[in-house]
Amino acid sequence: MDETRSAALEAKAWPFEEARRLVRRYAEAPPEKGYVLFETGYGPSGLPHIGTFGEVARTTMVRRAFEALSDIPTRLICFSDDMDGLRKVPGNVPMQEALKADLNLPLTRVRDPFGTHASFGAHNNARLCAFLDAFGFEYEFASATEYYRAGRFDAMLLRVLERFDAVMEIMLPSLGADRQATYSPFMPISPKTGHVLQVPTLERHVERGTIVYAEPDGERIEIPVTGGHVKLQWKPDWAMRWAALGVDYEMFGKDLIPSAELGVRICRALGCPPPEIFNYEHFNDEKGQKISKSKGNGLSMEEWLTYASPESLSLFMYAKPKTAKRLHFDVIPKAMDEYHQHLRAFPGQDAAQRLANPVWHIHQGAAPASDMVVPYSMLLNLASAANAHDENALWGFIRRYAPEAGPETHPGLDAAAGYALRYFEDFVRPAKTYRPADERERAALGDLRDRLAAWSGPADPEALQAMVFAVGKEHGFEPLRAWFAALYEVLLGEAQGPRFGGFIALFGIPETIALIDAALAGSLVTGAAPGD
Structure with missing residues (x-):
């Protein structure tokens, strides 16, 4: 057993704790299908978003942890529920009125309001794949429309028909009285309108693999449950997919816990083991x-x-x-x-x-080296103090602090400089509020200025930090953090700031002296920062 696998057996990181559940799942024998299947689900009525990234990223973390523990091959399917009916027109797409005519059609039959694909579902699926590809995720895309139409779910759909009563017994208690009266796990795709219909199942013919339902106009129609003629309601569909594909692991948001619990019961009613499941908390604003x-x-x-x-x-x-x-x-x-x-x-x-x-x-075990010789937060402070408007201005300071660094040799730092400038312009600059120094602070700042003017050694961050500490102590700041708060509020216009010795070393001793002079002259409060 290699060192990594040995350590992985005891690793406390949550992806390893999850992965060990899968190891136990197949402790006696590997899966008959030959691999462990991870799944993430996606509803393509909207565009990919930050939650989509989070779910695929976290699932991938568990997958890689499992691969560190086991030699069983793995697959990750990103499944798009693109056969679902369009229930409402999203507010962030064009052709709002035209799309209203497509309500209740499967998403893969709804026109593409962007005019780039055969359907709205196809457009959003393409966006999903481009989104995932951009981050280098390893996955296989799966379309509900393709799987239903190709017959990949046929065997399990026939089992749902056979065990209809058991599925209904699980689902009905979770529904209100009105919904109970009309509910069926099967939603016919109307041969008349193409709509996904939420109507009762009037008859079931297990031997023929068909159901009978009534169209909105009252006509009774018999259709097979196979071949893409019906779509399951999403909760039974989720469970059916677990059973049909042999899904071993899936995570979901906390709000879906009740739905997942129903899915687990339905999966078992279909005679299949449910996957290992994991719920995560949602984000707050x-x-x-x-x-x-x-x-x-x-x-x-x-x-x-x-x-x-x-x-x-x-x-x-x-x-x-x-x-x-x-x-x-x-x-x-x-x-x-x-x-x-x-x-x-x-x-x-x-x-x-x-x-x-x-x-x-x-990074799946292969972490790159960091080239951030200047922290992101320090880049923000530097942009603030230097009144910088472009990356070249920042690099002028960075090269003096770290002569070996450059955009070509430190691409991560170069990208961070661009990120920091945009962040500074959009969030830091509008919120900056300089205040004048009080009498004691003016005396301490004058002392700090004079000591910097007399500084003859190298711009060593630790030595400069010790000198800043000494000034604060000698001028009676207690606690000492009040002195640093004064530096940030008076010199940088912010409530918090960097380790100040490192900031001086990066910004430059002459530049820091000029910044103190501007503060003592009152020009920072009036908005005339150094460099203007």
Whole structure:
């Protein structure tokens, strides 16, 4: 047994805890199908979003953890429920009025309002695949329409027909009285209109594999349950898919726990073992309210990637999936810096420590080296103090601090500089509020300025930090954090800030002196920052 596998057997990281459930599932014998199947589901009535990324990223983390523990092959299917009927027209697509004529058609028969694909479902499926491909996920795309029409679900659909009463016994108690009166797990695809119909099943003919239902005009029609002539209601459909494909693992949001519990029971009623399941908490916005696509609150995928790297988002998804977390712009700097802290720690860790490091799970065990010689948060402070408007301005400071660094040799740092500038312009600059120094603070800032002017040694961050500490102590700041708060509020216009010795080393001693002079002259409060 190699070192990684040995360590993985005891690893406490949540993907390994999940993976060990799958190991136990096949402790006696490998699956007859020859592989362990992971699944994620997608409803293509809307576009891929940050939750889609999170579900595929987290599922992939469990998959890779399992592969570290077992030699059984794995597959990941991203399943699109694209045969479902269009219930309402999404508010964020063109051709609103035209699409109303397509209500209740399967999504793969609804016209594409963007005019690029054969259907709205095909358009959104293509967006999903492009989305997943952009992040390098390894997956297989699966379409409900294709699977139903090709007969891949036929055997299990016939079993649902055979065990209709057992499925109804599970489903009916979960429904209201009105819904109970009309409910059937089978939704016929009307040969007259093409609509997905939610109508009662009037007759069942197990021997012929058919059901009888009434069209809205009253005509009774007999159709087979196979070959794409019907679509199951989504909860029985979820369970049927588990059973038909032999799904071994699936995760879902906390709000779907009751539906998953019904699915587990239906899967067993169909004579198949349900998958190992895992529920995660949803994200909240800055007010603590659940993020909703319809509300448009919270942070979108595109917004995160405007200000930070995909890997930082993966780190955010990795951390505490069962804990509700705020997904808002102010979490981005911390995620960026923590990601690179984990990268820097990785080379010096032993096998057990690496498996507990999030970057093992983000990079499937092959974590790259970090080239962030300047933290993201420091780049923000630098942009603020330098009044920087482009990356070249930032690189001028960075090269002086780290002469060996450059955009070509440090592409991660170069990308981070661009992210930081955009973040600074959109969030930091509008919120900056400088205040004037009080009498004691003015004396301390004057002292700090004079000591910097007399500084003859190299711009060593630790030595400069010690000098900043000494100034605060000698001027009676107690607690000492009040001195650093004054530095941030008076010099940077922010409530929090960097380790100040490192900031001086990066920004430059002459530049810091000029910044202090501007603050003491009152020009920062009036908006005339150095460099204007």
